[in-house]
Amino acid sequence: MSISTGLATLAADLRSLAHSPRELWIVYAMKLFESIGYFAIYSLLAIFLSDDHALDDAQAGAVTGGWQTAISLMVFLAGFIADAMGVRRALLVAAISTMVGRWFLALTPSLGGVYLALALAVWGIGAMKPTMNAAVRSYTTAATVAFAFSIYYVLMNVGAAMQGPLIDGFRAFFKEGLDVVGHHFSSSQAVFAVGACCSTINVGLALCLRPAPPGLGPPPPLGNPLRIAQEVLSESAFWRFLTFVALLTFVRLIFQHAHTTWPKYAIREFGEDFHFASYWSINPVMVIVLTPFATLLTRQFKPYPVIVAGALVSALSVFAMALSTSVAASVVFIVALSIGEVVWSPRLYEYTATVAPRGRESSYMGLAEVPMFVAKMGAGYMSGWFLMTWCPKDGPRESTTMWLVIGLMTVAAPVLLLFLRGWLEVPEREGADVTGKAQPT
Numbered sequence: 001m002s003i004s005t006g007l008a009t010l011a012a013d014l015r016s017l018a019h020s021p022r023e024l025w026i027v028y029a030m031k032l033f034e035s036i037g038y039f040a041i042y043s044l045l046a047i048f049l050s051d052d053h054a055l056d057d058a059q060a061g062a063v064t065g066g067w068q069t070a071i072s073l074m075v076f077l078a079g080f081i082a083d084a085m086g087v088r089r090a091l092l093v094a095a096i097s098t099m100v101g102r103w104f105l106a107l108t109p110s111l112g113g114v115y116l117a118l119a120l121a122v123w124g125i126g127a128m129k130p131t132m133n134a135a136v137r138s139y140t141t142a143a144t145v146a147f148a149f150s151i152y153y154v155l156m157n158v159g160a161a162m163q164g165p166l167i168d169g170f171r172a173f174f175k176e177g178l179d180v181v182g183h184h185f186s187s188s189q190a191v192f193a194v195g196a197c198c199s200t201i202n203v204g205l206a207l208c209l210r211p212a213p214p215g216l217g218p219p220p221p222l223g224n225p226l227r228i229a230q231e232v233l234s235e236s237a238f239w240r241f242l243t244f245v246a247l248l249t250f251v252r253l254i255f256q257h258a259h260t261t262w263p264k265y266a267i268r269e270f271g272e273d274f275h276f277a278s279y280w281s282i283n284p285v286m287v288i289v290l291t292p293f294a295t296l297l298t299r300q301f302k303p304y305p306v307i308v309a310g311a312l313v314s315a316l317s318v319f320a321m322a323l324s325t326s327v328a329a330s331v332v333f334i335v336a337l338s339i340g341e342v343v344w345s346p347r348l349y350e351y352t353a354t355v356a357p358r359g360r361e362s363s364y365m366g367l368a369e370v371p372m373f374v375a376k377m378g379a380g381y382m383s384g385w386f387l388m389t390w391c392p393k394d395g396p397r398e399s400t401t402m403w404l405v406i407g408l409m410t411v412a413a414p415v416l417l418l419f420l421r422g423w424l425e426v427p428e429r430e431g432a433d434v435t436g437k438a439q440p441t
Contacts, residue, residue: 088211
């Protein structure tokens with residue numbers, strides 16, 4: 001495909017997407033604000049727990065991992081409930097949950113209050129992911145769905161990119177914290193307050209959503225989450241899809257380490273003033289720029305092989321830091337990880353939405369989080385243990401060994417996905433609803 005042809009196709013995709021209902025663009029805006037709030041907290045949480053509340057690496061990692069585990073559990077439960085409630089109500093409840101939890105996290109002075117704040121936001125964060133995915137599918141057609149998820153993924157990364165200057169800026173300019181209307185915020189809590197403002201905006205956006213136009217939306221919700229769960233779990237295709245996602249989880253865990261292990265590693269190896277969040281922003285910036293073109297170049301291929309190829313590139317990225325403890329090696333890791341991500345991650349959203357029956361997208365997305373739920377139970381503690389063993393705050397370090405172990409744990413997954421393709425690949429539903437009847441496209 002020539003550059004001119006590619007640009008013409010890209011412009012045609014944008015024109016097609018421009019005719020989508022306004023609700024699609026509201027969902028896009030909600031995804032942007034949710035990404036700002038989520039990534040700003042996620043990237044800073046372990047450091048906040050150690051700096052503000054004196055938790056050691058293992059304790060901070062365990063709290064962060066436990067929080068992520070709880071979110072994955074909520075994603076699992078939220079899928080069924082969102083399909084039963086309907087997209088609009090589910091998004092509103094989720095936005096309120098994140099708003100309350102994040103304001104409490106920004107304002108509470110105690111460690112117990114931090115735990116309560118994290119718990120209050122868990123439902124909202126968990127419900128946002130499957131519900132927003134279902135919303136994108138609800139407000140698009142078969143012709144626009146692939147590009148719609150590409151833009152959705154780009155906007156998520158726009159939000160992620162903003163957390164870099166936000167975190168580093170607040171840590172640099174508000175080292176001693178700041179006082180607002182008589183309340184003292186630490187630099188981390190000030191960042192969390194920005195996330196809370198984003199969630200407050202999302203509550204207003206959720207109130208503006210309307211039902212999908214005729215011919216686009218899923219069937220009316222059944223109103224019975226248990227019946228929905230029974231339907232989905234009885235499908236053999238679902239179990240093959242779940243096995244596929246379980247293997248892919250080993251690649252997805254790289255991003256857990258990027259947000260929990262790598263920041264502390266970078267500060268300890270490169271100095272307290274190292275702008276780790278800005279360096280990590282290379283990832284979302286690359287994703288923003290490259291994702292539409294990656295989707296354009298791979299759209300003629302089925303999602304499965306594209307996902308496997310991208311996952312292999314992402315898995316190999318970790319070995320850069322297994323070879324060298326340097327800023328350059330970290331940059332190579334981030335760049336290679338990003339190239340792989342733009343290939344596989346947007347297509348995973350599309351794959352999940354298109355192999356699921358119409359009206360069951362949230363359930364599939366929720367159940368797809370089960371392997372991550374299991375993995376995250378140990379990922380946070382593993383991060384803390386790795387740091388204490390190979391990259392402690394004080395004493396000799398063997399950081400390359402740490403990244404070698406992480407790399408070996410990761411790279412086996414895409415190899416298995418390649419060899420098991422014949423059994424694992426699930427055909428797309430092509431618009432079929434839960435009754436098997438084709439939907440208009």
